[in-house]
Amino acid sequence: MKAISKRLFRIWNLLNLILYSHMDIKQLLDPSSTVLLVIDKQAGYFDRTFVEKRRQDLPVNSAETLKLIDSFIEKARSADVEVVWTKMVEDISLSPPAISEKMKADPGGVTTITKPGDRSFEIYGRVKPESSEKIITKYRYNAFSRTKLADYLKTKNIKTVIFVGGYASRCVLSSVVGANGEDLFCVIPKDLVLNQADAAHEVKTLYDIVNAIFGIVLETNKIFLAWEK
Numbered sequence: 001m002k003a004i005s006k007r008l009f010r011i012w013n014l015l016n017l018i019l020y021s022h023m024d025i026k027q028l029l030d031p032s033s034t035v036l037l038v039i040d041k042q043a044g045y046f047d048r049t050f051v052e053k054r055r056q057d058l059p060v061n062s063a064e065t066l067k068l069i070d071s072f073i074e075k076a077r078s079a080d081v082e083v084v085w086t087k088m089v090e091d092i093s094l095s096p097p098a099i100s101e102k103m104k105a106d107p108g109g110v111t112t113i114t115k116p117g118d119r120s121f122e123i124y125g126r127v128k129p130e131s132s133e134k135i136i137t138k139y140r141y142n143a144f145s146r147t148k149l150a151d152y153l154k155t156k157n158i159k160t161v162i163f164v165g166g167y168a169s170r171c172v173l174s175s176v177v178g179a180n181g182e183d184l185f186c187v188i189p190k191d192l193v194l195n196q197a198d199a200a201h202e203v204k205t206l207y208d209i210v211n212a213i214f215g216i217v218l219e220t221n222k223i224f225l226a227w228e229k
Contacts, residue, residue, distance in 0.1 A: 144178030
């Protein structure tokens, strides 16, 4: 039964990809109605030093993924696509009960992953937010949950959200679901989301779910072609 369910899911995924192949990608990614949402590109999640302190690890290609994300952000800016950033607070004393209780039960005794005032909270990598770019601080995995993100995007008449960052099967997936609830179309550029090493296989699961339900996963070169003037 499980094998049949997987097969049906793959068939559904393929049908959706065929459907999206007929979409006007240029119109879908029109810079005037598209935003790039950079999810939690923070030291606590992307800096191997912080991750290893939690007795966890990042995939061997994490540094390359970070470079690709930074390059993509610059391309989006050049195409006049607005960039919005999120920063997650994940701390046992600051997070809501649904998260803090899980942290209390953590066998490794981790009490802080990211918190304001700590270097773990800072944006990591070569590319940082520009002074004109909006930064959303969030306390839940879903960037749309109890933040002003949805209201802000409505004032900008945004129809499509492109997601990059991490972690793929936590904050990215949760935020994709949140965006869908706000009637926004979701796009994931392939190879521009990160997961911890022990959950690296879940990146493909994210791709499958987005393709089947919430939007489309695209090669970055197709996105760049759509942005050519």
